[in-house]
Amino acid sequence: MGIFMAETFVCLITRPLRVEQTVQQLYFVGVLSQFVVLVTGIFTGAVFAAQIQFQFAKLGMESATGSVATLAICRELGPVLTALMIAGRVGSAMAAELATMKISEQIDALRALAVYPVEYLIVPRYVAMMISLPLLVALAITGGIIAGYVVAVPLLGVDGPYYWDNINKFVEAKDIWIGLIKAFFFSIIIVTVACHKGLSSGSGAESVGKATTEAAVNASISVLIANFFFTLILLKFVFPT
Amino acid sequence: MNEQTTIIRFEEIKKSFGKQSVLRGINLGIYQGESLVIIGRSGCGKSVLLKNLIGLFKPDSGRIFVDGRDVVPMNEKEMVSVRQKIGIVFQGGALFDSFTVEENVAFPLLEEKKKNGYTDAEIAERVTEVLDAVELHNQHNKMPSELSGGMKKRVALARAIIRKPEVIVYDEPTTGLDPIMTDSINKLINRMREKYGITSIVVTHDMKTVFSCADRVAMIHEGKIHTLDAPEKLRASADTIVHNFIEGISGDADVEF
Numbered sequence: 001m002g003i004f005m006a007e008t009f010v011c012l013i014t015r016p017l018r019v020e021q022t023v024q025q026l027y028f029v030g031v032l033s034q035f036v037v038l039v040t041g042i043f044t045g046a047v048f049a050a051q052i053q054f055q056f057a058k059l060g061m062e063s064a065t066g067s068v069a070t071l072a073i074c075r076e077l078g079p080v081l082t083a084l085m086i087a088g089r090v091g092s093a094m095a096a097e098l099a100t101m102k103i104s105e106q107i108d109a110l111r112a113l114a115v116y117p118v119e120y121l122i123v124p125r126y127v128a129m130m131i132s133l134p135l136l137v138a139l140a141i142t143g144g145i146i147a148g149y150v151v152a153v154p155l156l157g158v159d160g161p162y163y164w165d166n167i168n169k170f171v172e173a174k175d176i177w178i179g180l181i182k183a184f185f186f187s188i189i190i191v192t193v194a195c196h197k198g199l200s201s202g203s204g205a206e207s208v209g210k211a212t213t214e215a216a217v218n219a220s221i222s223v224l225i226a227n228f229f230f231t232l233i234l235l236k237f238v239f240p241t
Numbered sequence: 242m243n244e245q246t247t248i249i250r251f252e253e254i255k256k257s258f259g260k261q262s263v264l265r266g267i268n269l270g271i272y273q274g275e276s277l278v279i280i281g282r283s284g285c286g287k288s289v290l291l292k293n294l295i296g297l298f299k300p301d302s303g304r305i306f307v308d309g310r311d312v313v314p315m316n317e318k319e320m321v322s323v324r325q326k327i328g329i330v331f332q333g334g335a336l337f338d339s340f341t342v343e344e345n346v347a348f349p350l351l352e353e354k355k356k357n358g359y360t361d362a363e364i365a366e367r368v369t370e371v372l373d374a375v376e377l378h379n380q381h382n383k384m385p386s387e388l389s390g391g392m393k394k395r396v397a398l399a400r401a402i403i404r405k406p407e408v409i410v411y412d413e414p415t416t417g418l419d420p421i422m423t424d425s426i427n428k429l430i431n432r433m434r435e436k437y438g439i440t441s442i443v444v445t446h447d448m449k450t451v452f453s454c455a456d457r458v459a460m461i462h463e464g465k466i467h468t469l470d471a472p473e474k475l476r477a478s479a480d481t482i483v484h485n486f487i488e489g490i491s492g493d494a495d496v497e498f
């Protein structure tokens with residue numbers, strides 16, 4: 001897998017980008033994922049704000065709901081849940097597509113026509129993921145913050161100006177950065193696992209199925225584990241308080 | 242004879258998959274401009290041999306010369322120049338299933354567009370030309386999943402010949418086609434050779450193809466070239482293995498069921 005990644009990045013740097021393929025992937029990964037990601041962001045933001053409000057109300061500090069919910073959404077929930085959704089939606093589809101191309105000799109056909117499959121198939125997927133996932137995470141975060149506000153303020157009666165004030169006071173630009181940086185690395189994890197699983201699939205319909213599920217499951221688990229370490233590294237070294 | 246320059250030469254090619262040794266020392270030279278037909282029992286390694294030629298597999302040992310250069314040690318980048326010389330029709334077609342018929346056939350030309358300087362109109366014209374040659378009229382916008390097996394085969398054929406490479410490798414071009422279509426593909430193979438001087442390597446199980454296309458026939462048996470001869474000589478051969486293959490006679494061992 002390391003060799004595979006190295007090969008891809010060398011190709012990304014040394015060879016011209018396949019624009020048409022990349023746009024196609026951007027559409028599939030980015031544009032078509034917006035709805036799923038927005039729904040994820042909105043309902044997670046909403047339920048999180050509600051839970052926090054219930055607990056904080058007991059302590060009489062409802063107005064802190066906004067800052068806590070927003071922090072959680074920016075730093076953890078937004079990037080992680082979005083990455084999980086994309087691992088399921090896009091990672092599995094990529095693995096299935098590549099595995100099918102492999103078993104039906106389409107990848108051999110590309111090579112036989114003197115086309116380098118990494119350049120034609122893999123690099124566009126990497127580029128599309130690395131661009132799309134941070135943007136999708138930003139979308140999820142936005143949706144989450146707005147939904148949190150809607151639940152906390154009009155629905156549960158937290159004081160609106162206070163809510164915003166607290167967000168402004170406790171949430172900084174670095175919190176958004178943490179989310180977006182994580183998203184960027186998650187995108188690499190997902191696309192690497194998906195492409196590698198797809199291309200190393202065995203032959204037969206069963207192998208395609210296996211490659212597909214393994215891509216989604218392995219990518220999701222890798223995201224969850226990596227998230228813990230990213231959090232540590234980012235909070236301790238990159239943005240120390 | 243002057244025309245008999247060897248364009249491709251296999252030397253002692255060996256290839257195993259796990260314990261199964263498929264090719265056990267293939268020696269074969271292919272002359273420029275000839276049609277060489279390769280026959281042999283199903284599973285004897287014909288497709289594997291062809292894939293070795295264009296570097297999709299690497300042999301365990303042996304050398305393969307294309308225009309005098311050994312391609313076995315070449316990496317993917319170095320193989321590009323070799324692959325540009327050799328067009329291949331895969332046994333299963335290997336059409337790109339997210340592309341239409343037209344896009345599949347145009348693909349090789351679009352890929353080298355920067356180099357050959359074709360305009361879109363010229364490419365469209367060539368696409369129509371080769372699709373007509375394989376008798377696929379007005380099917381340009383179908384997806385591969387909407388085609389019959391024989392039609393896929395012909396699209397694959399069209400995709401391989403559109404570049405007019407120096408060598409075309411056909412892996413069972415007529416399997417699954419009706420007899421009339423088979424005849425028309427046989428004629429197409431001959432035409433490609435007569436018109437453009439293309440060297441053809443044809444793997445087939447179809448004796449009609451053998452006798453209408455071949456200058457020489459190579460038979461693979463037990464991982465080696467068993468015989469290499471003109472088709473008429475083959476028909477007259479007293480060798481049981483050759484005779485049984487050509488006449489389609491199965492030995493006792495095969496009917497034990």
Ligand SMILES: Nc1ncnc2c1ncn2[C@@H]1O[C@H](COP(=O)(O)OP(=O)(O)OP(=O)(O)O)[C@@H](O)[C@H]1O
Pocket residue numbers: 258263281282283284285286287288289290332
């Ligand atoms: N990728 C592979 N992995 C393992 N074994 C393989 C692979 N490809 C081919 N083989 C084995 O190599 C042998 C030769 O296969 P090949 O496809 O070359 O046969 P063939 O002569 O083309 O047969 P047919 O006439 O049926 O097309 C078969 O026994 C097959 O099982």
Ligand SMILES: [Mg+2]
Pocket residue numbers: 287288289332412
């Ligand atoms: Mg075969």
